[in-house]
Amino acid sequence: MKKRNILALITASMMAMTALASCGGDSETSSDESSKESSTTTASNTGDESGEESDSPWQKFDDVKLTYLHCWNGTPKYPSDQYGNDVATAIRDKIGVTVEYEGINMSEVEKLNLMFASGDIPDIVNAPYWGGDGGETAVIKKAATEGRLAAIEDLLPNYPNISDCYDVGIVSQNYLENDLEPPEFEGHRYLIPQQTPGDENGITHWAYGIFVRGDVPEALGIDPQSIKTSDDLYNFMVAARDYGFKDVNGNDCIVATTYHEGWDYSGYQANFTEKKYTSYSLQDDGTVVYDVFNDNWMEKNLFMWKLVNEGLFDKECFNCTDAQADEKVGNGTALMASAQYGVIVNSTKITGLYDSNPEMRYIPIGPLNYADGSQLKQLETMGRSGSPVLFFPTDCENLEAALTYIDYVNSEEGTILVKYGFEGDTFEYNEEGQPRWVDSILERKASGDTSYEDELRERGINFIYGCFYTGDTCYTMFGENNPGDADAAVQEIEDYKLLRPIERLEGYPLSGLVNQYENYETVSQFAFQGTTQEDYQQRAFFAATEEEARQILQDYRDYLTSQEGGIFEDYMEFVNEIAKSRDDILF
Amino acid sequence: MNNSAAVISLEKKSKRKEIWKRIKEHKILYLFLLPCIVSLLVFSYYPMYGATLAFKDYKYNLGIMGSPWVGFKHFEDFITSPEFWTVTRNTIVISGLKIIFGFPAPIILALLLNEVKCTKFKRAVQTMSYLPNFVSWVVVVTLMTVVFTPYGGIVNDIRKSMGLEAIFFMGEKNYFYPMVVLSDIWKNAGWGSIVYLSALSGVSQELYEAAIIDGAGRLKCTWHITLPGIKGTIGIMFIFAVGGILNAGFDQILLLQQPANNEISEILDTFTLKTGLNYGRFEYATAIGLFKSVFALVLMSLTNFISQKFMEVGIW
Known part of the structure; x- marks a missing residue:
């Protein structure tokens, strides 16, 4: 009996000690x-x-x-x-x-x-x-x-x-x-x-765009660089969908996709955008309007609705991971993808797509033009x-x-x-x-x-610099931004960079002044922070009808104007005032 | 009057003595309670001081206790936020559906298993039904995505081979609730049935034998013997389920959220993550958490009261 008691005592103590062990972090931390x-x-x-x-x-x-x-x-x-x-x-x-x-x-x-x-x-x-x-x-x-x-x-x-x-x-x-x-x-x-x-040569060119499997335009007899408007793009996508392309495994293809969580579906909307830096536009009558209240905003989102609704756009891409996107691009399942060119090339390297199916090499579309028909650029301010x-x-x-x-x-x-x-x-x-x-x-x-x-x-080579460099002057010093660029760069990416060149914009962005509004924090919380706008937009993409999609987008406009007793109107009045405060405002 | 008071007092004293005596007698057994008490104190009660964060303006450098008090500011922010009613409604609807369809599922499974005579088959089914409980929601949702994808998923391939259109089951609003409820049942019904199976083993076999002699069939036995026999367990589980009505299943819902369903899939927990934790607004997130707890306590007390009154089952 005594032995049993001792055994039970030891067991219970051990269990108690185990429970207490989790509280031992403090002492460990303090010793650390x-x-x-x-x-x-x-x-x-x-x-x-x-x-x-x-x-x-x-x-x-x-x-x-x-x-x-x-x-x-x-x-x-x-x-x-x-x-x-x-x-x-x-x-x-x-x-x-x-x-x-x-x-x-x-x-x-x-x-x-x-x-x-x-x-x-x-x-x-x-x-x-x-x-x-x-x-x-x-x-x-x-x-x-x-x-x-x-x-x-x-x-x-x-x-x-x-x-x-x-x-x-x-x-x-x-x-x-x-x-x-x-x-x-x-x-x-x-x-x-x-x-x-560190200088103009040090600006990173991200090579954003829409890229299509090389055999697609060839089969359709369309020059991909001739696609400059959203109508051109839409017609091309419809033709690609109806052709019935297959991926490397013989499965049906997705016409257009993106990488993680819809990055970067805005590439497909490029033809609706104006050449500007901020989310504010200067109207012909001199007033400043927040982009959400522009016709362009409505139209570009309805364009996305059309693509999703007609089966031209990957419905899963708004909630996917990069790994899933790699698989779709790497297997040629996605006929088109919008992202950085380098990312797309990397996806194909994972599967060896270009070795097994060289005809599926992804090539650039367009680039699309801005809404006014001018050439699409990578816009940069003077300094990041x-x-x-x-x-x-x-x-x-x-x-x-x-x-x-x-x-x-x-x-x-x-x-x-x-x-x-x-x-x-x-x-x-x-x-x-x-x-x-x-x-x-x-x-x-x-x-x-x-x-x-x-x-x-x-051996520790070529990964540290990216973590620490500031004021990059590598190109000026060494004649190349990254090792190997001068002799062994991926030529198609270098060529594409010329199609969508960098343009530095002078001036002071309006978005850098609007925070002077006295209740900016309040406006910012409901209008600019979080994912509310994106949630409304993406919900509109999946609406059953165009009318419903339009209504959801209108609901977002109403949401903005109805919050905090309609403070957004007052905010925009301030934005209009502050936009006149300097001569070098950058919209 | 004085005498009766003295008698009561004496009775109380002797009762206390008796309890102490019993505790001393079984001190080793009581010692086994220690780990549970310790873990309860450490993991459940000690962190409760953090709930004060809901009434403070949290500063990294001042910590929880040092941060300044702001009263009910965060509760007001939450209750007056435009999303309050939407997320509360969504949470209750999803939890409600889970209770309506998900709560009876393990009971039914347990009853069915109880009727199986072939032990090997019964054990195989039990094991198979328990397994999903050990699979994380990340894996479950990934599997669902693969099975239901409109791009090469098995379900849509079958539909296509039948000449039907592919459906984006995971993304369409109309399929959101069925997906949530069915995946919840698939994952949890088996594990949940363990409690009922153990309750069923406590139902006296003599009652069945007597009922059979009286001519009762299987259904009648289930209705008149089995279900009343596990009534207490069902009642307690139901009280817990109602108490957790504001916990609609954070990881499951977060993973099943899609642009098309975000109007009906935003629940309190995902809202807390998006508006509180992601912005470092720990105090706001804590306020929502505390609101949930208080609401759950009220609801649980109410259910307990009703259950006690009508089913004579209660947790206190």
């Missing part, structure tokens, strides 16, 4: 924190004191390890040995800092919220910051004003390769005033705008108006080490190391003194063999 603290102290002390006698412009730290979070949904590939790979070792030898990378597979906003609420923030974070008052921007601004982020305005000037990251031209005036240095930051700088151009940003928590293990690392990566020496690797091994200098990957790598790139990317990444 204490070790982090001691490491910080050591690192900063040795780092500050080491000051080795060398010509290196960078301070050398004593083996500081930092964590980096790539807060973008979809974890990129990183080297399996983040500490010991060749590039990490070379950087550590130079500045004594090693960065360990990790990504996320969840919503960026959700991750940011979790981090800021818990206070558990990696030493360096890279996150989307598109400007305005919603999404990630709102969360990061809140974190900055509520003491979660480290101010870097006093440190930035010490790092010459990134100190110009706030210059207008690299970032736009509007972005600078409203998002990077908004009034609520009270003069502090918390963010490093990233993936920004929204970008990825880098930021650091107030308890960053070693802020100076983090900034030194970023500064080094942005230097010419660092850029060559992280992008091209090692001279004589992975790259050589050409006659102009520009680094070029060695032929063996270029040949593999040109042949479409992507395995070289994995091999280089394992």
